[in-house]
Amino acid sequence: MAAMLQPQIILLKEGTDTSQGKAQVVSNINACTAVADAVRTTLGPRGMDKLIHDDKGNTTISNDGATIMKLLDIVHPAAKILVDIAKSQDSEVGDGTTTVVLLAGEFLKEAKPFIEDGVYPQNLIRSYRTASYLAIEKIKEIAVSIEGKSMEEKKSLLAKCAATSLSSKLIGGEKEFFASMVVDAVMAIGDDDRLNLIGMKKVPGGHMRDSFLVNGVAFKKTFSYAGFEQQPKKFLNPKILLLNIELELKSEKENAEIRLTDPMQYQSIVDAEWNIIYDKLDKCVKSGAKIILSRLAIGDLATQYFADRDIFCAGRVAEEDLRRVAAATGGTVQTSVNNIVDEVLGSCEVFEEKQVGNERFNIFSGCPSGQTATIVLRGGADQFIEEAERSLHDAIMIVRRALKNSTVVPGGGAIDMEISRFLRMHARSIAGKSQLFINSYAKALEIIPRQLCDNAGFDATDVLNKLRQKHALGTGANYGVDINTGGIADSFANFVWEPAVVKINAINAATEAACLILSVDETVKNPKSESAQGEAAASAMAGRGRGGAAFRGRGGRGMRRR
Numbered sequence: 346m347a348a349m350l351q352p353q354i355i356l357l358k359e360g361t362d363t364s365q366g367k368a369q370v371v372s373n374i375n376a377c378t379a380v381a382d383a384v385r386t387t388l389g390p391r392g393m394d395k396l397i398h399d400d401k402g403n404t405t406i407s408n409d410g411a412t413i414m415k416l417l418d419i420v421h422p423a424a425k426i427l428v429d430i431a432k433s434q435d436s437e438v439g440d441g442t443t444t445v446v447l448l449a450g451e452f453l454k455e456a457k458p459f460i461e462d463g464v465y466p467q468n469l470i471r472s473y474r475t476a477s478y479l480a481i482e483k484i485k486e487i488a489v490s491i492e493g494k495s496m497e498e499k500k501s502l503l504a505k506c507a508a509t510s511l512s513s514k515l516i517g518g519e520k521e522f523f524a525s526m527v528v529d530a531v532m533a534i535g536d537d538d539r540l541n542l543i544g545m546k547k548v549p550g551g552h553m554r555d556s557f558l559v560n561g562v563a564f565k566k567t568f569s570y571a572g573f574e575q576q577p578k579k580f581l582n583p584k585i586l587l588l589n590i591e592l593e594l595k596s597e598k599e600n601a602e603i604r605l606t607d608p609m610q611y612q613s614i615v616d617a618e619w620n621i622i623y624d625k626l627d628k629c630v631k632s633g634a635k636i637i638l639s640r641l642a643i644g645d646l647a648t649q650y651f652a653d654r655d656i657f658c659a660g661r662v663a664e665e666d667l668r669r670v671a672a673a674t675g676g677t678v679q680t681s682v683n684n685i686v687d688e689v690l691g692s693c694e695v696f697e698e699k700q701v702g703n704e705r706f707n708i709f710s711g712c713p714s715g716q717t718a719t720i721v722l723r724g725g726a727d728q729f730i731e732e733a734e735r736s737l738h739d740a741i742m743i744v745r746r747a748l749k750n751s752t753v754v755p756g757g758g759a760i761d762m763e764i765s766r767f768l769r770m771h772a773r774s775i776a777g778k779s780q781l782f783i784n785s786y787a788k789a790l791e792i793i794p795r796q797l798c799d800n801a802g803f804d805a806t807d808v809l810n811k812l813r814q815k816h817a818l819g820t821g822a823n824y825g826v827d828i829n830t831g832g833i834a835d836s837f838a839n840f841v842w843e844p845a846v847v848k849i850n851a852i853n854a855a856t857e858a859a860c861l862i863l864s865v866d867e868t869v870k871n872p873k874s875e876s877a878q879g880e881a882a883a884s885a886m887a888g889r890g891r892g893g894a895a896f897r898g899r900g901g902r903g904m905r906r907r
């Protein structure tokens with residue numbers, strides 16, 4: 346009898362979970378829409394912030410799409426793609442992270458009815474790609490160049506871009522103040538690509554207007570020993586010695602093992618130790634440096650020794666700070682005090698130890714290499730300063746981008762409306778289904794002005810109708826949402842500007858993500874990888890305790906052990 350049975354073909358291991366076809370595409374679209382919904386309300390100057398707290402008790406308040414997406418800890422495989430595009434937008438251009446997620450979500454939402462009606466996804470994808478190409482060409486055409494302007498003019502133009510980026514953040518109330526600070530900081534580092542040359546130091550307390558920019562390096566006073574108070578705290582044109590060695594007495598005996606036969610020999614060892622350290626200190630002093638910084642500890646003996654010779658010293662300087670001091674002052678970090686030549690010493694115009702709020706700061710200004718700047722941020726709560734730092738980071742990136750690519754487009758949804766109009770016009774000239782798809786793409790772009798209105802409490806339908814009419818006239822290409830009155834206004838005239846590259850990158854990335862998600866019609870979950878993941882999640886959960894599971898989805902919760 347057994348011979349009569351059909352042989353069963355086993356392709357995948359037992360327990361493998363697969364879902365295929367239309368249903369899978371639709372379910373992926375739904376997941377992505379849910380993610381877009383999570384960040385939807387943060388868009389624009391009137392957007393809301395999100396407070397996210399993890400199970401370790403850290404709380405973060407943020408308006409930045411990339412930060413929120415990162416912290417949400419999304420586990421859905423398709424929705425993770427949206428996290429990736431937000432991150433890539435953040436690292437590529439620095440701003441427009443909410444925009445990119447919203448656009449991708451909206452492209453997919455528009456695609457959903459077609460997929461449900463049985464449209465083959467590849468047809469949609471092809472039309473979306475065409476639309477994205479046309480949109481980007483159009484942006485390039487509309488973009489206004491700021492090249493060839495005078496330095497002063499350029500600065501004020503860049504400040505406008507920075508202000509637009511900042512207007513949607515917690516510190517939006519002081520956007521002019523911070524915008525000019527950001528522009529000065531970016532100008533100070535010149536063409537250098539290294540972002541870490543702009544340092545940010547956070548000092549809780551005070552008002553955010555007490556924040557200031559140092560044309561050079563600033564860092565918090567490090568741990569110091571007795572004798573430090575006798576050191577001078579201000580120098581003009583000092584020489585600066587940067588070290589990566591320990592200037593402490595105790596260190597030598599830990600470096601070697603010595604066997605003694607006669608107790609009398611012990612004294613000679615102690616003497617030798619003292620000689621070694623004094624020799625080191627002497628060499629430091631002879632170098633002519635007035636300021637000595639080390640990444641490692643500078644002990645009490647050394648501190649006192651330097652104090653007696655009117656030299657300032659600081660040990661345990663953070664590596665990043667030391668690197669920035671080196672870049673700014675032109676010095677080189679030394680790993681030995683032998684043969685210190687003049688070339689390795691740095692210099693600056695003024696060095697000062699200053700009180701900032703409750704902290705003391707070491708400030709190096711007027712540095713010859715000039716290519717560093719430090720923003721010292723002040724403000725009430727920790728979370729506030731953290732968010733201020735992230736917001737300034739966005740603004741800094743925007744200014745750098747604008748400086749490099751130097752074309753800007755009107756914001757406030759104006760550019761999105763204009764491309765949308767252009768694509769609709771174009772769609773009319775196409776025969777076939779593609780016309781519908783490009784129309785949907787055009788409609789999806791309207792999400793930006795629509796969401797800006799929704800978040801500000803305006804009647805989105807009303808504003809959008811006005812915008813469509815204005816743009817259709819052909820003379821209102823720069824009209825966008827007026828966030829102050831709830832009507833429409835010329836974004837260009839109101840200086841709501843964004844670098845063109847933000848929009849180009851956002852449209853590109855969002856379209857790619859949407860196409861990628863549309864092209865997936867099967868997800869296979871292999872049982873082995875699932876159990877490995879489950880275990881990792883379970884052990885992580887056991888260590889962390891309660892909470893934080895809301896966005897975690899099934900995997901982590903189901904596997905938790907007692």
Ligand code: ADP
Nearest residue numbers: 387388389440441442443444512513756757828
């Ligand atoms: P993202 O993370 O995408 O940068 P934001 O919350 O920073 O999101 O919002 C950016 C959007 O807000 C852009 O579309 C920009 O044009 C718009 N926007 C910024 N400032 C204004 C303003 N003053 N009036 C109208 N729209 C603005």
Ligand code: MG
Nearest residue numbers: 440441510513
């Ligand atoms: Mg922004």
